Amino acid sequence: MRSTRLCCWLCALASLLAICWLTHGPISTVSAADPAKPAAGKPVSFLNDVAPIFKEHCFACHDAKKRNGKYEMTTYEKIMAGGAGGEQIVAHNADESELYDLLVTQEERRMPPRDKGDAIPKEKAEIVKRWIQEGAKLDAGADPKADLVKELRIRWQPPTPPVAYKYPSIVNALAFAPDGKSLVVGGHHELTVWSAGDGKLLRRIHTRAERAYAMAFLPDGKLAVAGGRPGQEGDVRIYDINAAAKGEIGGVPFLDGVNDPKVSVAKLIEVDDSILCLAISPDGKKLAAGGCDRNIRVWDLSAGYSAAKLEQAIENHADWVLGVIFTQDGKQLLSSSRDKTAKVWDLTAKESVLTFPQHQNTVFDVAVSTDGKTGYSVGADKQMRAWVTSGDGKQVRATGGHGDEVYKLQYFAKGEWMVTCSADKTVRLWDAKKGNQLKELTGMTDFVYGLTISSDGTLVAAGAYDGEVKIWSVPDGKLVKAFNASPGFVPAAAKK
Numbered sequence: 001m002r003s004t005r006l007c008c009w010l011c012a013l014a015s016l017l018a019i020c021w022l023t024h025g026p027i028s029t030v031s032a033a034d035p036a037k038p039a040a041g042k043p044v045s046f047l048n049d050v051a052p053i054f055k056e057h058c059f060a061c062h063d064a065k066k067r068n069g070k071y072e073m074t075t076y077e078k079i080m081a082g083g084a085g086g087e088q089i090v091a092h093n094a095d096e097s098e099l100y101d102l103l104v105t106q107e108e109r110r111m112p113p114r115d116k117g118d119a120i121p122k123e124k125a126e127i128v129k130r131w132i133q134e135g136a137k138l139d140a141g142a143d144p145k146a147d148l149v150k151e152l153r154i155r156w157q158p159p160t161p162p163v164a165y166k167y168p169s170i171v172n173a174l175a176f177a178p179d180g181k182s183l184v185v186g187g188h189h190e191l192t193v194w195s196a197g198d199g200k201l202l203r204r205i206h207t208r209a210e211r212a213y214a215m216a217f218l219p220d221g222k223l224a225v226a227g228g229r230p231g232q233e234g235d236v237r238i239y240d241i242n243a244a245a246k247g248e249i250g251g252v253p254f255l256d257g258v259n260d261p262k263v264s265v266a267k268l269i270e271v272d273d274s275i276l277c278l279a280i281s282p283d284g285k286k287l288a289a290g291g292c293d294r295n296i297r298v299w300d301l302s303a304g305y306s307a308a309k310l311e312q313a314i315e316n317h318a319d320w321v322l323g324v325i326f327t328q329d330g331k332q333l334l335s336s337s338r339d340k341t342a343k344v345w346d347l348t349a350k351e352s353v354l355t356f357p358q359h360q361n362t363v364f365d366v367a368v369s370t371d372g373k374t375g376y377s378v379g380a381d382k383q384m385r386a387w388v389t390s391g392d393g394k395q396v397r398a399t400g401g402h403g404d405e406v407y408k409l410q411y412f413a414k415g416e417w418m419v420t421c422s423a424d425k426t427v428r429l430w431d432a433k434k435g436n437q438l439k440e441l442t443g444m445t446d447f448v449y450g451l452t453i454s455s456d457g458t459l460v461a462a463g464a465y466d467g468e469v470k471i472w473s474v475p476d477g478k479l480v481k482a483f484n485a486s487p488g489f490v491p492a493a494a495k496k
């Protein structure tokens with residue numbers, strides 16, 4: 001079980017989404033990766049019906065970089081122009097079209113190549129055939145030179161969340177509201193807001209992102225969220241979760257964070273894969289985010305969210321960026337990555353300060369001491385490591401304790417303590433200076449992925465793979481509230 005779950009954490013982030021849904025089915029909605037079937041009698045649309053098939057089965061080898069057979073399929077124009085062997089599509093004549101033949105042929109040379117995967121499903125080949133028979137046309141008004149990946153992203157619409165979830169939704173990120181009275185949790189294509197006192201669902205905010213991977217409140221009470229749709233797109237947006245709701249879902253106020261500009265106040269970026277982490281500088285003026293494209297981007301928010309200025313795009317890690325944090329003075333940025341390192345970046349000089357390599361495995365998260373002199377990182381090696389953020393980044397201490405991978409780490413600056421969560425189903429509080437464990441918060445029944453501390457430091461909340469959210473009181477370590485953050489979800493055991 002452990003290994004499949006482990007794989008699932010990765011595919012929770014990566015493009016293995018389909019497999020993940022097949023094996024665990026975290027959510028009831030139909031896979032959005034399925035191309036919409038063109039209605040019988042209606043002409044096949046290149047953009048809506050054919051391009052998604054090419055994207056799923058062909059782009060990996062025929063994009064602008066790979067261009068196998070000198071054939072690039074990134075735009076309609078290029079698909080029609082053909083490759084090394086000349087034109088591949090003869091309009092109105094699928095049988096004479098090399099491209100179609102390569103999809104259905106019984107011969108050795110097929111696409112995708114036989115040694116690289118299965119033939120595309122018959123129904124999809126049939127859609128390509130119909131499109132060619134109907135003239136291999138581009139949709140009216142569309143630009144033949146438009147990049148298809150972008151074009152498909154623009155056309156894609158997020159599904160509306162169900163009134164009641166059939167399966168629990170993985171909690172990757174959650175955050176206490178500034179007053180500590182409510183808790184925002186990442187759901188499936190939505191953010192859900194719960195009363196911290198009684199665990200009641202207060203509002204739901206529809207989001208374009210399928211998952212929220214990180215979130216943090218800004219000084220004015222707006223919420224910054226990093227997220228995405230694995231392997232498809234990623235974004236950082238600023239939401240006003242207190243904006244007026246225009247509707248409701250199952251009796252709960254429902255806000256349109258997809259299209260309503262009063263709810264989705266600003267979009268800082270949209271990229272081709274998930275954004276996995278974000279941090280706000282202590283003065284609230286800067287936001288940093290990192291993700292699957294290995295970049296850490298830093299924005300200056302001082303002129304307002306819609307005038308957010310991208311200051312730096314730092315490409316310092318060799319793999320996904322999983323954690324970022326600013327030092328208290330806002331001058332440095334610490335980051336962690338699947339490339340097995342944590343790093344320190346000087347934001348003023350715009351240069352790398354040091355690399356901390358001791359984890360020798362995925363480093364899931366980082367934190368920094370109030371004085372900025374000590375960096376803390378946690379990873380797949382089950383350790384929390386403390387190290388000096390200057391010189392050669394000497395390790396001060398390695399602390400075990402968690403019995404499995406450690407996913408998140410948060411440092412409470414005002415109290416100099418830290419909290420971690422792990423695949424061992426526990427949440428632990430630590431004395432930051434001495435490194436000893438203060439408390440073990442138990443009761444979770446699955447991998448704990450998400451963590452948040454209330455702004456006054458009196459509450460800690462965590463969320464898990466099975467959708468469970470628990471809130472503890474920090475002073476005595478007692479459980480205050482527990483609920484499943486998947487709206488309407490009824491666990492199988494409770495159904496009988």
Ligand code: HEC
Pocket residue numbers: 054057058059060061062068069070071082083084085086088098099102103109111112113116120
């Ligand atoms: C795993 C990599 C891979 C995938 C996936 C793949 N191809 Fe190819 N393709 C190649 C290679 C390598 C060649 C060059 C060798 C050849 O022509 O047989 C090629 C050549 C072609 C050619 C001939 C181009 C020319 O002008 O000679 C066409 C047409 C083509 N692919 C179409 C497709 C389509 C359509 C798909 C998706 C259904 C697809 N390919 C998926 C690797 C791939």
